[in-house]
Amino acid sequence: MSADRLSQVFSALADPTRRDMVARLAAGDATVNELAGPYDVSVQAVSKHLKVLEDAGLVSRSREAQRRPVHLEAEVFDLMTKWIERYRREAEERYRRLDAVLRQMEQPTDQHDEGRPGQEGTAS
Amino acid sequence: MSADRLSQVFSALADPTRRDMVARLAAGDATVNELAGPYDVSVQAVSKHLKVLEDAGLVSRSREAQRRPVHLEAEVFDLMTKWIERYRREAEERYRRLDAVLRQMEQPTDQHDEGRPGQEGTAS
DNA sequence: GGCGTTGTCAACCCATTGGTTGAACAACCT
DNA sequence: AGGTTGTTCAACCAATGGGTTGACAACGCC
Numbered sequence: 001m002s003a004d005r006l007s008q009v010f011s012a013l014a015d016p017t018r019r020d021m022v023a024r025l026a027a028g029d030a031t032v033n034e035l036a037g038p039y040d041v042s043v044q045a046v047s048k049h050l051k052v053l054e055d056a057g058l059v060s061r062s063r064e065a066q067r068r069p070v071h072l073e074a075e076v077f078d079l080m081t082k083w084i085e086r087y088r089r090e091a092e093e094r095y096r097r098l099d100a101v102l103r104q105m106e107q108p109t110d111q112h113d114e115g116r117p118g119q120e121g122t123a124s
Numbered sequence: 125m126s127a128d129r130l131s132q133v134f135s136a137l138a139d140p141t142r143r144d145m146v147a148r149l150a151a152g153d154a155t156v157n158e159l160a161g162p163y164d165v166s167v168q169a170v171s172k173h174l175k176v177l178e179d180a181g182l183v184s185r186s187r188e189a190q191r192r193p194v195h196l197e198a199e200v201f202d203l204m205t206k207w208i209e210r211y212r213r214e215a216e217e218r219y220r221r222l223d224a225v226l227r228q229m230e231q232p233t234d235q236h237d238e239g240r241p242g243q244e245g246t247a248s
Numbered sequence: 249g250g251c252g253t254t255g256t257c258a259a260c261c262c263a264t265t266g267g268t269t270g271a272a273c274a275a276c277c278t
Numbered sequence: 279a280g281g282t283t284g285t286t287c288a289a290c291c292a293a294t295g296g297g298t299t300g301a302c303a304a305c306g307c308c
Contacts, residue, residue, distance in 0.1 A: 007138050014135035015266085016128065019207075026214035032285060045267060047286060052265095066275040066284050074219065077212040083143075084201050084208075090150035091198040139296085156255060169297060171256060176295095190254050190305040 005057065006083060009076055012056040017041075018049050022058060025072040032068060129181065130207060133200055136180040141165075142173050146182060149196040156192060 003011075013019055021035055036046040050070060053059040057076045061068045127135075137143055145159055160170040174194060177183040181200045185192045 004140060006143070007140055010134050010143075011138035014131050014138055016131055017266095019130070019134075022211055026211040026218070028218065033283090041266090042268070043285075044269085044287090048266075051286090063275095068285065072211075072215045074212050074215040077208050077215075080208055081205065081212075084204055087146055087150040087196075088198050088201040088205075091196045091201075094150070094152065095198065141296095157253090165296090166298065167255070168257090168299085172296075175256090192255065 005076075006079060008056040009058060009080055012052050012058055015049070015052075018053055021046075021049060021053065022072060025059065025070060029069045029071045032070065035070065129200075130203060132180040133182065133204055136176050136182055139173070139176075142177055145170075145173060145177065146196060149183065149194060153193045153195045156194065159194065 013022070017039060020038075024030065024035065032043060032047055032050065035050070036043045039046065050059060050061070054061065058073055060071050060073050062071065137146070141163060144162075148154065148159065156167060156171055156174060159174070160167045163170065174183060174185070178185060182197055184195050184197055186195065
């Protein structure tokens with residue numbers, strides 16, 4: 001249990017049904033039964049999905065009479081976005097650098113290049 | 125096999141080891157053995173992880189003699205970012221609207237309501 | 249040719265997951 | 279108190295996932 005938050009969040013969203021629930025919750029809170037409507041699975045299964053989303057911090061449940069309205073928590077999304085953007089930026093930057101190097105190598109300048117900006121010790 | 129792309133990507137990144145690989149690949153291409161270095165799992169396990177990343181489109185492998193350098197593909201990240209940002213924005217907007225409604229309800233103004241509490245330029 | 253290196257494939261193990269059904273709990277309404 | 283509605287708990291089952299080991303393909307280097 002209790003893997004790190006990021007793993008939980010990614011894992012939770014790896015399921016299409018759960019992603020769909022999130023999509024619908026983005027439009028407004030809903031109860032378990034309301035959420036269960038469209039899918040042809042038992043209410044218990046939906047309840048389980050919600051537990052996964054809740055454990056990941058993507059969703060919270062309040063109490064309102066005998067109902068438990070489910071509410072989408074937007075904050076956790078930032079965690080993912082930050083992670084993704086970080087490495088995407090790095091990768092793209094590296095790509096740009098590589099591209100520059102390639103362009104330079106194509107130039108028939110007789111200047112000896114020795115830049116080799118690459119990764120020499122990437123794997124420790 | 126072959127779940128939708130988004131599921132594959134999220135699922136691939138739900139594993140800390142794989143996320144770590146991506147992080148290291150963002151700094152530069154690497155071979156399977158180089159990648160395997162830090163982890164105390166077999167090379168075969170690493171190879172499996174790479175297959176998952178590759179199937180998800182996060183990574184590509186070229187051929188270079190008997191080595192198979194692994195390269196991070198930045199594009200797929202956009203898919204995730206788009207999905208995430210969409211619902212995050214929706215959720216946040218809804219929250220802002222709700223907030224506005226609540227504030228309005230608190231105000232004891234006997235102004236006739238006029239339906240939808242939509243966006244009336246509540247540039248907060 | 250033979251040999252070490254690099255990586256993948258195949259079979260297997262065990263823990264986790266998504267689904268099921270049936271029972272239980274919780275809060276309301278008479 | 280008894281009934282109804284909404285939700286969760288418990289036990290179970292089949293499928294998946296991450297790990298292992300062992301065999302083997304492809305290639306470069308003596």
